[in-house]
Amino acid sequence: MQLIPDTIDFSEYMVEAEHHEVKPASHWLEDTIASFHAPATEAPAPTMLWQKARDRVRFRPGEVSLWAGINGHGKSMFLSQVVLDLCYQAQRTMVASFEMKPVSQMQRMSRQAAGSRLPSVDFLETFGSWTDGRLWIYDHVGSVEWRKVIAVMRYAAVNFGIGHFVIDSLMKCVKGEDDYNAQKDFVNELCAFAQAHNVHIHLVHHVRKGESEHKAPGKFDVKGAGAITDQVDNVFIVWRNKIAAQENNGDPTCVVACEKQRNGEFEGKLGFWFDIESQQYLETIAEMPSKYGVDGTGGKKGYAMPVRFFARQALDMKAEVPA
Numbered sequence: 001m002q003l004i005p006d007t008i009d010f011s012e013y014m015v016e017a018e019h020h021e022v023k024p025a026s027h028w029l030e031d032t033i034a035s036f037h038a039p040a041t042e043a044p045a046p047t048m049l050w051q052k053a054r055d056r057v058r059f060r061p062g063e064v065s066l067w068a069g070i071n072g073h074g075k076s077m078f079l080s081q082v083v084l085d086l087c088y089q090a091q092r093t094m095v096a097s098f099e100m101k102p103v104s105q106m107q108r109m110s111r112q113a114a115g116s117r118l119p120s121v122d123f124l125e126t127f128g129s130w131t132d133g134r135l136w137i138y139d140h141v142g143s144v145e146w147r148k149v150i151a152v153m154r155y156a157a158v159n160f161g162i163g164h165f166v167i168d169s170l171m172k173c174v175k176g177e178d179d180y181n182a183q184k185d186f187v188n189e190l191c192a193f194a195q196a197h198n199v200h201i202h203l204v205h206h207v208r209k210g211e212s213e214h215k216a217p218g219k220f221d222v223k224g225a226g227a228i229t230d231q232v233d234n235v236f237i238v239w240r241n242k243i244a245a246q247e248n249n250g251d252p253t254c255v256v257a258c259e260k261q262r263n264g265e266f267e268g269k270l271g272f273w274f275d276i277e278s279q280q281y282l283e284t285i286a287e288m289p290s291k292y293g294v295d296g297t298g299g300k301k302g303y304a305m306p307v308r309f310f311a312r313q314a315l316d317m318k319a320e321v322p323a
């Protein structure tokens with residue numbers, strides 16, 4: 001993992017160079033052909049690695065995904081495992097969490113990667129080197145001006161070739177819950193940034209307080225400007241099913257609803273079982289947490305490939321991270 005310190009002067013990254021070009025439609029012929037008939041060598045857009053999710057959801061370059069939910073319902077925790085999955089697919093990922101210190105983020109992610117409450121020092125060291133070239137963390141906790149966030153992202157895209165950005169959360173970047181214009185402007189800029197740099201942005205946000213946290217919210221419950229869900233490409237609602245956990249009734253203890261996917265066909269609910277020890281979200285009630293293969297050998301040295309990766313091995317999940 002590499003830190004992006006807040007002491008860097010980001011001023012030269014505040015403005016995007018503008019491009020206004022009108023070209024004949026056939027200019028995009030090759031890209032259009034590739035969109036129907038992708039060359040066999042081309043890796044598909046990354047996804048979440050749970051079996052039930054991987055063919056249904058894609059994190060395409062040029063898009064913004066909104067991750068919304070009730071306070072404390074696991075948005076950051078679920079995304080932490082998604083980030084791990086992205087790193088596993090050799091995606092260069094930057095996390096800007098204005099709610100959690102880098103060490104707390106690494107603590108969570110290390111537990112998830114190790115599949116246990118107390119990863120060994122040996123594992124932590126291996127995991128630390130594995131994240132180099134895959135994971136960057138912007139070292140800033142607390143509120144931040146949204147234009148600066150975009151400047152930091154531009155700096156990271158240009159200097160490190162980051163392909164996935166996580167921003168946790170929107171309300172830390174825009175002052176005033178009812179400043180709908182600023183929320184709209186920020187999300188609009190994020191969408192433009194994702195397209196200009198051909199990257200994917202994961203934006204965390206909250207939902208309005210409903211009548212009960214035992215009822216799963218939907219995309220119409222997302223806090224603030226309606227333009228937020230209109231503008232983003234994908235909307236995921238993360239909901240913790242506390243009744244299922246209390247009654248141990250076998251229902252998923254976390255439900256992630258894909259409520260919008262602009263360029264994909266799937267919309268629906270995905271159920272997971274949260275394992276408190278490892279903090280991993282499991283695919284079935286019977287699944288055991290497993291270690292991620294972070295030693296580059298995908299199983300040797302005792303770091304077994306998580307069960308959910310086996311079916312996908314042929315798709316080169318261990319892709320080398322570009323220098």
Ligand SMILES: Nc1ncnc2c1ncn2[C@@H]1O[C@H](COP(=O)(O)OP(=O)(O)OP(=O)(O)O)[C@@H](O)[C@H]1O
Nearest residue numbers: 070071072073074075076077078240241253254274
């Ligand atoms: N499905 C779940 N079952 C049990 N505990 C959970 C579940 N999801 C998350 N938790 C626990 O809830 C706590 C809060 O999770 P997390 O920080 O991810 O929530 P959040 O939605 O991002 O919260 P906030 O909106 O306050 O930032 C964590 O300690 C985590 O261990």
